[in-house]
Amino acid sequence: MTAREHDGTFGQLAGEGTERQPLVSDLHLPAAAVGDLVAQLAPVARFADMFARPAEEGLERVLVFTDDQSGGHLRLFCPLEEKFPVPLSLLLPAAYQEECELYELWGVEPGGGKPVNRVILPPSAETEKPLRAPGGKRLSSEVRAPHVVQGEAIEFPWGPIRGAGQESLYLGLVTTGEELLDAYLAMFHKHRGVEHRMVGQTLARALFLAERCEGLGAVGNALAFARAAEAALGLGVEPAAEVTRCLALELERVYNHVASLAALGAATGLSVGQSEAEILLEDCLRLNARALGHRYLFNLVEVGGVRRGVDLAALDAGLDRLEAGYESLVAKLLATNSYVDRLEGAGTITGEVAHRLALVGPVARAAGVGTDLRRSPQVWGTSYVGFEQARERAGDCLARMLVGAAEVRESVRLMRHWVRSGIPLQDDWSAPAPSPWEGGSPAAGLGWAETCRGEALVHLEVAGGQVTFARLRPAAARNWRALDDALRARNVFTDVPIVEASFWLTVAGFAR
Amino acid sequence: MTTSGRDPGSPLPPNTANGDLDAAADQLRERSRTVLRRSLHIRTVDTGSCGACESEIRLLSSPYYDFHRLGLFFTPSPRHADCLLVTGPGCRAMDHAVLSAYEAMPAPKVVVAVGACPLGGVFGADRYTRGAITGLVPVDVVVPGCPPSPLALIHGLLLALGRIEERISPPGGEQ
Numbered sequence: 244m245t246a247r248e249h250d251g252t253f254g255q256l257a258g259e260g261t262e263r264q265p266l267v268s269d270l271h272l273p274a275a276a277v278g279d280l281v282a283q284l285a286p287v288a289r290f291a292d293m294f295a296r297p298a299e300e301g302l303e304r305v306l307v308f309t310d311d312q313s314g315g316h317l318r319l320f321c322p323l324e325e326k327f328p329v330p331l332s333l334l335l336p337a338a339y340q341e342e343c344e345l346y347e348l349w350g351v352e353p354g355g356g357k358p359v360n361r362v363i364l365p366p367s368a369e370t371e372k373p374l375r376a377p378g379g380k381r382l383s384s385e386v387r388a389p390h391v392v393q394g395e396a397i398e399f400p401w402g403p404i405r406g407a408g409q410e411s412l413y414l415g416l417v418t419t420g421e422e423l424l425d426a427y428l429a430m431f432h433k434h435r436g437v438e439h440r441m442v443g444q445t446l447a448r449a450l451f452l453a454e455r456c457e458g459l460g461a462v463g464n465a466l467a468f469a470r471a472a473e474a475a476l477g478l479g480v481e482p483a484a485e486v487t488r489c490l491a492l493e494l495e496r497v498y499n500h501v502a503s504l505a506a507l508g509a510a511t512g513l514s515v516g517q518s519e520a521e522i523l524l525e526d527c528l529r530l531n532a533r534a535l536g537h538r539y540l541f542n543l544v545e546v547g548g549v550r551r552g553v554d555l556a557a558l559d560a561g562l563d564r565l566e567a568g569y570e571s572l573v574a575k576l577l578a579t580n581s582y583v584d585r586l587e588g589a590g591t592i593t594g595e596v597a598h599r600l601a602l603v604g605p606v607a608r609a610a611g612v613g614t615d616l617r618r619s620p621q622v623w624g625t626s627y628v629g630f631e632q633a634r635e636r637a638g639d640c641l642a643r644m645l646v647g648a649a650e651v652r653e654s655v656r657l658m659r660h661w662v663r664s665g666i667p668l669q670d671d672w673s674a675p676a677p678s679p680w681e682g683g684s685p686a687a688g689l690g691w692a693e694t695c696r697g698e699a700l701v702h703l704e705v706a707g708g709q710v711t712f713a714r715l716r717p718a719a720a721r722n723w724r725a726l727d728d729a730l731r732a733r734n735v736f737t738d739v740p741i742v743e744a745s746f747w748l749t750v751a752g753f754a755r
Numbered sequence: 756m757t758t759s760g761r762d763p764g765s766p767l768p769p770n771t772a773n774g775d776l777d778a779a780a781d782q783l784r785e786r787s788r789t790v791l792r793r794s795l796h797i798r799t800v801d802t803g804s805c806g807a808c809e810s811e812i813r814l815l816s817s818p819y820y821d822f823h824r825l826g827l828f829f830t831p832s833p834r835h836a837d838c839l840l841v842t843g844p845g846c847r848a849m850d851h852a853v854l855s856a857y858e859a860m861p862a863p864k865v866v867v868a869v870g871a872c873p874l875g876g877v878f879g880a881d882r883y884t885r886g887a888i889t890g891l892v893p894v895d896v897v898v899p900g901c902p903p904s905p906l907a908l909i910h911g912l913l914l915a916l917g918r919i920e921e922r923i924s925p926p927g928g929e930q
Contacts, residue, residue, distance in 0.1 A: 365848045374882070403849065403852050404798075404800050404801075404852050404856055406829075406831060407797070407798075407799050407812065407813070407816075407829030407830075407831070408799055408809045408810070408812040408813035408815075408829075409799075409801070409809065410801050410804065410806055410809055411800070411801040411802070411803075411843075411849060411852070431848055432803075432846060432848045432849050432852070433801070433802075433803045433804075433843070433846050433848075433849070434803075434846065434848065434883060435803050435844065435846060435878055435883050435884055436881070436882070436883040436884075439883075440878065440879075440881075452877075454805075455805045455872075455877050455878075455901075456805065457805055457806065458804070458805030458806045458807030458808075458810075458902065459805075459806045459807060459810060461805075461807075502810065505813075505817075518817065518818050521813075521814060521817035521818060521819070522817065522818050522819060524814070524817070525814060525817060525819045538811075538902075538904065539807045539810075539902065541807075541901065749805075749806045750806070751803075751804065751805045751806045752806075754803075
């Protein structure tokens with residue numbers, strides 16, 4: 244049975260019924276069969292994640308694919324061998340990062356002698372134990388990918404401490420003078436082991452950690468976590484609570500796009516544009532606080548619902564002000580040639596690269612790749628009916644800025660629709676009580692949300708009211724992989740902050 | 756809001772009266788003028804933050820808060836810094852970078868811990884993080900919050916200036 248024969252619908256692939264396609268389909272395979280199936284899936288589905296989990300007999304490899312047409316997800320489970328005969332990244336280049344993670348977490352080499360990069364552990368931990376592998380296994384320095392800068396090129400180090408208010412990361416810019424030839428990224432400095440910390444915690448405590456995994460994507464990550472827990476425990480969510488979640492998700496999207504504009508203003512040296520965007524950003528954060536109780540919308544989502552209702556009057560009034568300010572700002576920016584010229588043609592990601600690296604969110608949509616889970620009514624119910632996906636084709640910084648602008652307009656339209664829909668959003672949503680999962684039997688679930696940076700995924704396993712395994716895959720974890728591709732695309736030194744601002748990723752989301 | 760020059764149609768968030776910001780700003784301006792001859796230079800370091808504290812720190816220089824008018828500036832070099840503004844739970848992989856930055860700062864210097872993370876309120880001490888940064892560098896001022904608002908940060912910087920003043924002119928001691 245192949246993916247093509249069944250038109251890419253995962254439910255049929257997994258042998259499920261055809262009348263109602265499930266949102267998540269599971270397929271258990273022997274390790275030897277994975278390569279063939281992955282080769283068939285790669286052209287028709289988007290690779291979303293790969294990780295290892297402890298199983299009854301050793302480790303199990305889990306691959307997650309997303310069908311962007313239906314919004315469905317497919318999980319492939321297979322035994323994880325110590326050395327896979329062929330690295331999966333040969334078939335799925337996007338999976339290379341996860342192969343590196345598997346080595347540092349569990350000591351499993353990609354196979355085929357393929358070297359790995361350091362993504363979680365610092366280079367000084369050359370011969371340490373893998374972070375989660377039992378026994379006395381040690382990492383080997385021979386497995387590391389070489390870091391070589393030769394000839395007339397030099398590596399210009401930037402980080403881990405960078406500009407004021409910037410997250411820590413190391414960016415090694417390889418250059419012979421002005422043009423960028425290559426870039427090395429290292430983000431292990433901020434790895435906090437959030438997934439590992441969740442094990443043994445209650446769902447409420449683990450949800451708290453999911454939010455702090457990436458503060459500028461707190462709603463999206465918390466929502467993906469809550470949905471994973473709800474899928475595992477069979478919990479439903481009240482329609483009004485679901486709409487409240489969507490409102491928060493769109494408010495988060497808006498303030499992040501505005502923050503990206505402020506960063507672009509700073510990166511291009513357009514101080515007036517930067518200041519105007521920062522005024523708008525502060526307005527957005529204050530609107531968040533008035534409407535939903537927190538500037539960054541923390542502590543809103545919970546398993547089974549939301550903690551607070553919405554101040555509809557404040558939100559309705561704030562949306563008018565926000566829309567006027569945003570439209571005025573974007574019009575002025577696009578009329579400023581010195582600004583547009585810096586964005587046009589900088590940091591280009593082609594559609595082919597976006598496909599190959601399985602990019603998500605505005606970065607993919609700016610390259611013409613239509614991935615947006617909000618399109619699927621199967622995923623979101625009726626909340627997003629009429630949703631229009633923003634898309635550009637050029638793949639450069641300007642295209643990403645334009646996608647952001649279109650998404651803000653659509654978010655405001657959706658929020659206004661929900662606010663005026665008559666749904667009783669102002670009710671005080673309290674936690675489902677008593678918690679039906681306490682003392683429950685083992686269960687697992689997959690949750691997702693289309694966050695401001697793209698698809699966030701959470702695979703969660705619970706038993707007895709506690710988390711027994713968690714895998715978080717924020718959108719930033721997918722898209723950082725493409726930054727060096729964007730930087731290599733005929734850019735000069737001064738383009739680096741512009742490209743980074745247009746991606747608007749968080750190091751925290753990667754270094755979870 | 757008179758101190759920032761913003762129009763009165765942009766009210767502050769709930770629980771924040773304009774008077775609070777004005778009063779704090781006036782005190783901060785006066786202290787930075789007398790203690791540091793008009794300026795305080797700040798180096799920021801992220802030791803594993805979720806990114807929200809960084810967002811609030813960036814807004815300190817935005818038109819709403821505009822801390823440059825108070826004699827406060829970010830500096831890219833720790834050698835020019837009077838104040839180290841630290842966020843995050845103290846990821847161990849950042850130890851070397853944080854210590855290097857701190858040691859490069861000239862005396863008198865002050866460390867401000869920003870948010871719940873560096874106080875140990877989010878992540879505990881383990882293989883990945885210290886849980887709190889107090890064991891790494893001497894913390895003079897803590898600004899709680901998750902994240903602390905720009906107004907809270909301005910209050911924290913005001914306290915930091917007081918600590919620097921003590922070090923320049925210890926009460927009852929020699930200069």
